[in-house]
Amino acid sequence: MQTRLFRAVGWSSAAVLAVLGVAVFFLVLTPVKDAALPTRNKYGLVFDAGSTHTALYIYRWPADKANGTGIISQVEVCTVSGPGISSYADNATGAGASLKPCLDKAMAIIPVEQQRETPTYLGATAGMRLLREQNSTKAEQVFAEVSKAIAEYPVDFRGAQVLTGNEEGSFGWITVNYLLETLVKFSFAEKWEHARDTEVLGALDLGGASTQITFQPGVTIEDKNTSVFFRLYGTNYSLYTHSYLCYGQTQALKMLLAALHQAFSGLYHNLHFLNLTRGQSLSSVQATIRQFCTSSWEKVQKEFPTEKRDHLRDTCAASSYTLTLLVQGYRFNHTTWLNIHFVRQVANIDVGWTLGYMLNLTNMVPSEIPQRVTGLKRSNWTAATVLLAIMLILIFSLLTVICCQKNPSGYEML
Known part of the structure; x- marks a missing residue:
């Protein structure tokens, strides 16, 4: 009676193992997912x-x-x-x-x-x-x-x-x-x-x-x-x-110096130095440059004590040249001036x-085709892992049953 019971348990375990094996087989094979590896x-x-x-x-x-x-x-x-x-x-x-x-x-x-x-x-x-x-x-x-x-x-x-x-x-x-x-x-x-x-x-x-x-x-x-x-x-x-x-800034100043035949105390900085790059009107820009250029050298030095002397010297000429280039050269006027955006960087670039x-x-430059791999969905991997764990437990149980059926001499009891 006990032998038949053990045999029944053994056959039942084998049947369950077969069913679980088939389930894992289908989980591993279907459905698969085509995934791209991260590009370098x-x-x-x-x-x-x-x-x-x-x-x-x-x-x-x-x-x-x-x-x-x-x-x-x-x-x-x-x-x-x-x-x-x-x-x-x-x-x-x-x-x-x-x-x-x-x-x-x-x-x-x-x-x-x-x-x-x-x-x-x-x-x-x-x-x-x-x-x-x-x-x-x-x-x-x-x-x-x-x-x-x-x-x-x-x-x-x-x-x-x-x-x-x-x-x-x-x-x-x-x-x-x-x-x-x-x-x-x-x-x-x-x-x-x-x-x-x-x-x-x-x-x-x-x-x-x-x-x-x-x-x-x-x-x-x-x-x-x-x-x-x-x-x-x-x-x-x-x-x-x-x-x-x-007609760049440096060359323009050189030409101006050559025309004047002297150093020139009215040469100062540029539009950014005068805070004129924040969307001010053309009238405001003109007035600010005019005010700066008519200031005395002593007043300018007192107002900007940490600025380098040569940069401070060139500000008036550089800003005036920029204004002249945009207005008289490129023909921007009081209406279109507001379309100009003075920038040095965009998004830190x-x-x-x-x-x-x-x-x-x-x-x-030839582009590289992203490397692709075929893999399982996360849910399939989880289910397959759980089923494999159950299969291992059943196998261990089945082996235990078989070992318990053996006599001391190593032969199965009939």
Whole structure:
């Protein structure tokens, strides 16, 4: 009787185990879920070799990109010590050496395994344009030395070049509109999409040696020398852009000094220094600049005791030149003046040509298809784990039953 009971328990346990095994089998096989692994980031380096200084911008974007163009963020910016590389015309090796501290900083940020695939560029603007016109041999020597210095680092260096004024202006336009989300925007569907029904903005740039204006006109551009075409985030853009060499702030002040043949105590600072970048009316801006420029040197020094003497000296001329350029040059008036927004950063990212340059270049960087894995839903894993645990308990119980049925000599009792 007892033997039959044990056998019945054994058969019952085996049947339950079979049923549980079939259940686990179906849980493991159906339904499966196709999941994407997290995408890795790519990095890019851009040197902005301006007329007065050089800066290295470190950018990062997801490897799978969005509509063909990377969603780029600024990781870090490193200001190179010393003047712009065009100032090293008689000391070309010094230009290359000046870049190394910032390159060292970049290598500490970018993962070692990704450094050799990091595209690196150096773009020079109006300072090197002027040097190339004045002495092309010295300009080439400077480029050779900065290229040599960058090539010593484990990066994908793609060359140093002089940007045309139109390139500088149009890349700045891309930066401004990207940061203000008029090119691409993160939608409620949790994906990056072209910003529809959003008007793109024009961009004005006043550098040290040149000034640029770029905007999307409502008519066809007849002069091909002032037109540029971009395809960004799946959308085509045809822009008007023009650069005025030697009409940047530094060069304008030099021309003014040359015309006056003397130092000039009425040269002071710029619009931001006078707090004129917060949306004031044109009349208010004009009155503030006029009041500042008619103040005595003693009064100005007393009012700004911590400001550097040369910056304080240049404020009147710099702000007056900016006002003249915008009103008489670009024809802004009392009505359209309020459409101008003076910004240095948007969302903690510097406004300049380098970000637009990298955004445009990522169109040519191959995107990576996200790695995908096939896995179970969390609920399936939980159910399968519980059933497997029950199966193990039943197996252990069944083995116990079998062992209890054995006699001391090791043979089963019949």
